[in-house]
Amino acid sequence: MTTTPTSPTSVGLTLVADGVGKTFTSSRRGSVTAIQSIDIAAQPGEFLSIVGPSGCGKSTFLYIVGGFVPATSGQVRIDDKPITGPGLQRGIVFQEFALFPWKTVLGNVVFGLRQAGVPRSERKAKAREFLDLVNLDGIETLYPKELSGGMKQRVAIARTLATDPDILLMDEPFGALDAQTRATLQTELLDIWERTDKTVLFVTHSVEEAIYLSDRVVVLSQRPSTVKEIIDIDLPRPRRREALLAHPDYPVLHRRIWALLHDEVTDG
Amino acid sequence: MGDAVAAAPGTGRRDIGAVLWPLAGFALILLVWETAPRLGLVRPTSIPPASAVFGEMAVILRDSDFWQQTASSSGRWVIGFVIAIAIGVPIGIAMGRSRLAYHAIDPLLTVTYPTPKAALILILVLMFGAGNVSRITIIVLGCLIPITVSAYHGASGIEPKLLWSAQAMGLGKVRTLVRVVLPASLPQVLSGLRIGIAISVFALIASELLIRQSGIGAYLFTFYDLGATLKVWATASIIAIIGFLLDSAFVALTRLSFRWLEGEV
Numbered sequence: 001m002t003t004t005p006t007s008p009t010s011v012g013l014t015l016v017a018d019g020v021g022k023t024f025t026s027s028r029r030g031s032v033t034a035i036q037s038i039d040i041a042a043q044p045g046e047f048l049s050i051v052g053p054s055g056c057g058k059s060t061f062l063y064i065v066g067g068f069v070p071a072t073s074g075q076v077r078i079d080d081k082p083i084t085g086p087g088l089q090r091g092i093v094f095q096e097f098a099l100f101p102w103k104t105v106l107g108n109v110v111f112g113l114r115q116a117g118v119p120r121s122e123r124k125a126k127a128r129e130f131l132d133l134v135n136l137d138g139i140e141t142l143y144p145k146e147l148s149g150g151m152k153q154r155v156a157i158a159r160t161l162a163t164d165p166d167i168l169l170m171d172e173p174f175g176a177l178d179a180q181t182r183a184t185l186q187t188e189l190l191d192i193w194e195r196t197d198k199t200v201l202f203v204t205h206s207v208e209e210a211i212y213l214s215d216r217v218v219v220l221s222q223r224p225s226t227v228k229e230i231i232d233i234d235l236p237r238p239r240r241r242e243a244l245l246a247h248p249d250y251p252v253l254h255r256r257i258w259a260l261l262h263d264e265v266t267d268g
Numbered sequence: 269m270g271d272a273v274a275a276a277p278g279t280g281r282r283d284i285g286a287v288l289w290p291l292a293g294f295a296l297i298l299l300v301w302e303t304a305p306r307l308g309l310v311r312p313t314s315i316p317p318a319s320a321v322f323g324e325m326a327v328i329l330r331d332s333d334f335w336q337q338t339a340s341s342s343g344r345w346v347i348g349f350v351i352a353i354a355i356g357v358p359i360g361i362a363m364g365r366s367r368l369a370y371h372a373i374d375p376l377l378t379v380t381y382p383t384p385k386a387a388l389i390l391i392l393v394l395m396f397g398a399g400n401v402s403r404i405t406i407i408v409l410g411c412l413i414p415i416t417v418s419a420y421h422g423a424s425g426i427e428p429k430l431l432w433s434a435q436a437m438g439l440g441k442v443r444t445l446v447r448v449v450l451p452a453s454l455p456q457v458l459s460g461l462r463i464g465i466a467i468s469v470f471a472l473i474a475s476e477l478l479i480r481q482s483g484i485g486a487y488l489f490t491f492y493d494l495g496a497t498l499k500v501w502a503t504a505s506i507i508a509i510i511g512f513l514l515d516s517a518f519v520a521l522t523r524l525s526f527r528w529l530e531g532e533v
Contacts, residue, residue, distance in 0.1 A: 068432045086435035098429040102451040102528045111447075112437030143528040163437050 013089060013166045015042040015065070015199060019074030021224075022060055034060050036224035037074065042167075042199050049202045049210035052220030052228075053261060058203045061220075062171050065201060066092050078167070088116060091165030095172040097152040099144040105131065105155050106140035112163040130158040133192060150181035154188075161192070167199045174209070186212060187241065194238060207257045211235070212244055219260045229260055316498050324502035334487060334503070338510075341483040344400060345472050348407025352464060355408070356415035357457055363416075364423025365449060377413060385409045385471060389478050403475050403483075410471030411464035418460020422453030458522050458533045465518055469511050 022035040034057035042048045052058045063069040065076050067086040075082045078089065099108050109127035118126055131140060134154040144152055153173060160168065173189075174182040190213060193200055204210050210217045214233050221228040235247055244250055298318050305312040316324075328334050362369040385406060392402040426449060434448045476485025484507060491499040522533050 063432075066432065066436060068428075068435065086432065088436075088438045090436060092432065092436050094429050094433075096427075096429060098427065098433045100430065100433075100448070100451070101530070102454070102526070104528075111434075115438035115443075145528065145530050159433075160436075165436075 016077045021073035023072045033224040045197045047200045049214040050218045056220045056225040090167045091160035092169040093173045095175045097156045116163040130162045134158045170202045321501045337487040348404045352408045352412045357419045360416040360419025361423040363420040406475045411468040414463045415460045422456025426452045
């Protein structure tokens with residue numbers, strides 16, 4: 001079941017969101033519909049980004065796919081089976097890292113390995129492999145409070161990858177980092193993704209980031225959100241940032257996605 | 269520790285100030301305490317000068333009865349404090365993670381929180397006699413609520429994404445409770461224990477002053493009965509210092525045991 005991080009782990013799963021909607025009901029403010037209806041199908045091994053205006057419910061949608069928040073309409077299916085809650089085949093990385101502060105760096109990565117069925121004697125070695133994969137070395141005995149933002153997010157990514165999910169859910173994972181760290185981690189993530197064949201659902205508000213990383217970019221409308229358009233990013237892989245920025249299609253894609261988003265912002 | 273680390277380079281003078289000013293404060297209090305009785309500003313029979321009190325403390329510390337009474341008080345305090353933790357922490361965490369437990373217990377806490385527990389001492393004596401049961405119960409009652417409420421705040425304030433992360437890694441309810449809820453609540457639980465220490469020591473001494481069967485409070489009251497002002501001051505000062513040391517020991521121990529904690533307990 002679990003394999004080394006450098007070899008493809010599985011053929012991947014098909015993820016389908018079928019008419020997923022979310023209405024929040026509170027006794028004080030009545031009901032607010034955050035998501036009208038979202039239909040998305042992610043192919044196995046696909047890198048899919050979701051962009052949309054602030055408050056459009058893109059993070060909420062990701063939490064629904066994760067199984068943490070129930071949808072009020074529609075359903076999420078993985079290989080035709082509706083999800084009923086969180087599960088090991090979907091790993092998540094949050095913008096705020098969500099590391100366990102009482103665990104060391106190594107302890108955080110080891111944390112999920114027991115549940116993933118890795119024997120006790122192999123857990124530490126396995127965790128070190130994943131720390132290696134995200135280019136962390138020599139900090140395994142530190143606690144999260146002693147780490148920079150970029151290091152924290154690397155640990156969080158290693159922790160999530162360690163349980164070998166087929167689908168990786170990423171909620172603006174680089175949004176809290178400085179520009180340089182952000183660029184480095186984007187490149188590292190691409191490397192890892194290319195080596196592991198995981199399906200990635202990546203929420204961001206950066207158009208550049210979405211184009212750089214994705215096979216397709218889903219643009220959501222303003223709240224109550226629907227899928228406004230899905231844009232294919234037919235740029236060659238493996239991608240290098242400089243080559244990408246110089247590619248003639250890049251500014252076209254950028255302008256198009258930007259315009260779709262901008263439409264939405266001025267409409268409201 | 270937090271202050272020393274937070275101070276930017278080149279602000280070494282601030283560190284010295286952080287030591288000097290409190291020292292100056294203490295020195296001033298000692299000076300007034302020493303000179304006011306000697307100058308006749310206060311009656312030395314009410315407030316003996318500091319040097320006399322310190323001298324008498326040395327005498328008290330050499331009294332074997334003092335140590336015996338301190339030991340019997342400590343035994344009761346430990347039992348009461350441990351019982352309060354054993355009841356308060358699980359209840360507080362249950363309240364923090366279950367709406368049912370919260371709604372069942374919160375009204376009880378709201379009603380009992382403001383009642384002065386000292387008023388219950390005599391009722392407890394009427395019910396259980398003047399023995400250990402009454403005196404331990406009052407210690408438990410004194411610190412149970414702050415310990416419970418802090419554990420509740422710790423458990424209810426857990427970042428949901430920590431719990432989600434654990435669930436995504438396949439942890440079920442029980443494992444999430446043990447491996448995430450408990451450690452994530454720990455900082456608040458510890459600050460509840462710290463408040464609990466102060467309140468339970470107060471309850472201990474108060475109950476012994478009232479019931480006066482044995483213990484350090486009774487030892488203290490005997491001197492008051494005899495009109496031995498100096499011994500009252502010396503004993504009370506020792507009790508105050510013990511309280512301070514207990515708190516410092518707790519803080520030092522938590523820092524040593526939980527290196528991952530951020531900020532003050």
